[in-house]
Each structure stands twice: as structure tokens, then as C-alpha cells.
Amino acid sequence: MAVRVQCEDFDLGFEMAVLRAESTNIGALVSFSGLVRDDMGDLQTLELEHYPSMTTKALAEIEAEACRRWNLNATLIIHRYGSLKPGEQIMMVAVASRHRKVAFEAADFLMDFLKSRAPFWKKETGIGGAEWVDAKEDDEAFLKRW
Amino acid sequence: MGLLFEILAVLAGAKNVKLEVVYFAWVRERIGVPRETVQTEAETVAALVTELRAREDRYDLVFSDVSVVRVALDQTLSDFDxxxxxxxxxxxxxxxxxx
Incomplete structure (x- = not known):
């Protein structure tokens, strides 16, 4: 069970290998990584601002809730902040459990809560100027699934 | 003067509290500072917002539609009430x- 908030990039393969090595009782390892997407081909940077004294606490609470709901062997959340380029990794979650369905569900849960309960804000700078990314209306509705 | 004012305020029974107020993303940009100390008598978040709005236009503008603003108290998501x-x-x- 770990939460890391960092500016630097991470190695998804390495992190998965670390989780896999933790125990031989793991039958399923699910990961998700979010990337900086450039839809129109004009994105220069994505600036990720966060609320340092709240971020780690909020992520740890989300992770703890997942661990209360499912029987998990291990979880990992890494979320970056700072200035990122198109194609870069923004964050990852990984869930290790004995069986597949639990790992998929818990990863899905973590992502839904990260979207609208982790104190991050994204600002896109492109050729035409800079703009804050609005939260999607669906994001809040997705929380009600759980 | 400041101290005298504070003593008078206490004697008068007014609740006068210092709060650290922090802003993020476009709220921070429109207020113009990332954080500030606010002297307030507000007992709720909503009352604090009313006080801020009365201060200056930039606050009035940011809080004109609180449905697009979220609030956290001591790093925990909360609400305006x-x-x-x-x-x-x-x-x-x-x-x-x-x-």
C-alpha cells in the first residue's frame, strides 16, 4: 500500500515488477496509467498544479477505502505534478489481488475517486494560449456507482 | 493600534479569528495571490465568502457562482455550510x- 506524489517520471514496468515480487499469493495484477493526450496536435505543455498538504492525505484515504472494500494484496498510486509534455505519463494505479475481477474493480474505483477527489488541476498550454481543463460532469456521477 | 483594536474587539465580544486562506488553479489566478491571512468574524464558510465578496471585485467575481468552486477545511473536502x-x-x- 503506497502513495507517491512526485515531479519526476516513473517506470511502470519496474513498479509492476516490484509489486509482483512482494508475494507469490498474487494471481492478478492490474495497472492503469494516464497520459498527456494531445487531441488537436497543438498542445505544448500540460501544467499540473496540486495542493501539497492535502494531496498525499486525499490519495491515502482513497487507497484505504479501496482496501476496506476489497481484499487486496497490494496497491500503488503514483501521481505527478509540474510541467508535462504530450505523451508523458501523468499517473498510475496498480492493484494486486488473488483474482482478476477484484483487481479490475478496485483499480476502476481508485481511478473514479482520483478523478474528482484528488486535489489536482490541469492547465493546457497550446499555440492558441492557455486554458484550465474543466472537470467533466460525468466525473462526479461516476462516484455514485460505488 | 492593532493590539488596542484586538483588545477592544475581545471586550466587545466580537469573534475575530485569523485564517489562512489558500487558492488554487483559476481561483488563485483571479484572486491574484496563492494564499493570504484573513481576519474574520465569519462562523461558516458561506459567511466568509460573503465577507470576501464585500471586500473587492476580484473576490465578488470568483464567488459569484459557488457551484463551480469547492472548499476544503484543514485539507479535507468540505462544503459552504x-x-x-x-x-x-x-x-x-x-x-x-x-x-
Whole structure:
């Protein structure tokens, strides 16, 4: 069970290998990584601002809730902040459990809560100027699934 | 003068509290500072917002539609009806976009 908030990039393969090595009782390892997407081909940077004294606490609470709901062997959340380029990794979650369905569900849960309960804000700078990314209306509705 | 004023305020029974107020994303940009100390008599977040709006246009503008503003009290997501009793840091920001 770990939460890391960092500016630097991470190695998804390495992190998965670390989780896999933790125990031989793991039958399923699910990961998700979010990337900086450039839809129109004009994105220069994505600036990720966060609320340092709240971020780690909020992520740890989300992770703890997942661990209360499912029987998990291990979880990992890494979320970056700072200035990122198109194609870069923004964050990852990984869930290790004995069986597949639990790992998929818990990863899905973590992502839904990260979207609208982790104190991050994204600002896109492109050729035409800079703009804050609005939260999607669906994001809040997705929380009600759980 | 400041101290005298504070003593008088206490004698008069007015609740006068210092709060750290922090702002993020477009809320921070429109207020113009990332954080400030606010002297307030407000007992709830909503009352604090009313006080701020009365101060200057930039606050009035940011808080003109609170449906697009979220609030956290001491780093925990809260709401506008929440009391400020015992709170030391209030944060205002747009809906979060993590992930």
C-alpha cells in the first residue's frame, strides 16, 4: 500500500515488477496509467498544479477505502505534478489481488475517486494560449456507482 | 493600534479569528495571490465568502457562482455550510481534475 506524489517520471514496468515480487499469493495484477493526450496536435505543455498538504492525505484515504472494500494484496498510486509534455505519463494505479475481477474493480474505483477527489488541476498550454481543463460532469456521477 | 483594536474587539465580544486562506488553479489566478491571512468574524464558510465578496471585485467575481468552486477545511473536502470553528486553513479551488 503506497502513495507517491512526485515531479519526476516513473517506470511502470519496474513498479509492476516490484509489486509482483512482494508475494507469490498474487494471481492478478492490474495497472492503469494516464497520459498527456494531445487531441488537436497543438498542445505544448500540460501544467499540473496540486495542493501539497492535502494531496498525499486525499490519495491515502482513497487507497484505504479501496482496501476496506476489497481484499487486496497490494496497491500503488503514483501521481505527478509540474510541467508535462504530450505523451508523458501523468499517473498510475496498480492493484494486486488473488483474482482478476477484484483487481479490475478496485483499480476502476481508485481511478473514479482520483478523478474528482484528488486535489489536482490541469492547465493546457497550446499555440492558441492557455486554458484550465474543466472537470467533466460525468466525473462526479461516476462516484455514485460505488 | 492593532493590539488596542484586538483588545477592544475581545471586550466587545466580537469573534475575530485569523485564517489562512489558500487558492488554487483559476481561483488563485483571479484572486491574484496563492494564499493570504484573513481576519474574520465569519462562523461558516458561506459567511466568509460573503465577507470576501464585500471586500473587492476580484473576490465578488470568483464567488459569484459557488457551484463551480469547492472548499476544503484543514485539507479535507468540505462544503459552504460548514462551520469554521477550530479551522486554521481554508482552501478554495475549482472541481478537481486528477488522474
Amino acid at each position: 460548514a462551520p469554521l470553528d477550530g479551522v486554521s486553513e481554508v482552501a478554495f479551488f475549482p472541481p478537481m481534475t486528477g488522474g
